[in-house]
Amino acid sequence: MRHKILLVFVSLWFAVSSTTAAASAWPLIPAITDQDWALPSTVVIIDVGHGGIDGGTSSGTTLEKDINLAIAKKLYLLLRSQGVAAVMNRTGDYALSDENRWHISRSRHRKDLSQRRQLTEEIDSELLVSLHVNWSKKPSQRGPLVLHQQSGESALLAFCIQDSLNRQQNTTAIPREGKTFYLLKRVQQPAVIVEMGFISSDSDRSMLTDPKGQKEVAAAIASGIRQYKWITR
Numbered sequence: 244m245r246h247k248i249l250l251v252f253v254s255l256w257f258a259v260s261s262t263t264a265a266a267s268a269w270p271l272i273p274a275i276t277d278q279d280w281a282l283p284s285t286v287v288i289i290d291v292g293h294g295g296i297d298g299g300t301s302s303g304t305t306l307e308k309d310i311n312l313a314i315a316k317k318l319y320l321l322l323r324s325q326g327v328a329a330v331m332n333r334t335g336d337y338a339l340s341d342e343n344r345w346h347i348s349r350s351r352h353r354k355d356l357s358q359r360r361q362l363t364e365e366i367d368s369e370l371l372v373s374l375h376v377n378w379s380k381k382p383s384q385r386g387p388l389v390l391h392q393q394s395g396e397s398a399l400l401a402f403c404i405q406d407s408l409n410r411q412q413n414t415t416a417i418p419r420e421g422k423t424f425y426l427l428k429r430v431q432q433p434a435v436i437v438e439m440g441f442i443s444s445d446s447d448r449s450m451l452t453d454p455k456g457q458k459e460v461a462a463a464i465a466s467g468i469r470q471y472k473w474i475t476r
């Protein structure tokens with residue numbers, strides 16, 4: 244009898260907790276009101292740098308594209324669990340240029356970039372965070388660096404994320420304007436490029452390839468985004 248009661252209690256608890264967890268972590272179908280018929284909407288677009296034959300920067304067999312994807316997935320789940328709607332533009336190892344049939348260009352790189360920008364026009368979002376990993380010929384160079392657009396909102400978003408990553412990685416870098424980056428020039432909403440650390444640094448690379456380190460980086464970026472949202476609300 245005791246067992247039966249316990250079983251009922253446990254299954255009830257499981258039913259309640261799993262529905263609430265599912266509701267907060269996976270609000271995949273948001274309620275649609277009359278105003279938002281035109282565009283699917285979200286808050287954060289997570290641009291997952293590189294993919295497919297474009298591995299990004301590397302160190303030995305460690306490729307930037309894999310680090311970007313692993314941290315993007317963690318960031319996505321964290322933001323969702325904190326009630327911040329997010330989408331990723333790449334969920335596996337493929338090049339975005341493969342999906343782009345409308346951009347008439349022989350340059351795979353241009354097609355890839357235009358595909359990333361196009362998504363920001365098709366999904367109504369507040370901001371875009373592009374995840375990357377840095378490289379330097381100086382092995383001692385380490386730490387995060389956030390690049391922003393000319394606008395004040397983008398600079399503020401960069402400052403919030405940089406500050407949070409600096410605390411997490413015990414660094415003091417200051418965000419910079421990324422004047423030459425196509426994505427920053429062409430995306431309308433506040434956008435930043437987050438160089439999460441250096442693949443060429445032993446300590447950064449072990450943090451960026453370790454699930455625990457990846458989770459800490461993702462948590463720092465999520466915290467920066469929430470800080471920005473709190474200031475601009």
Ligand SMILES: [Zn+2]
Binds near residue numbers: 300374375376
């Ligand atoms: Zn990159």
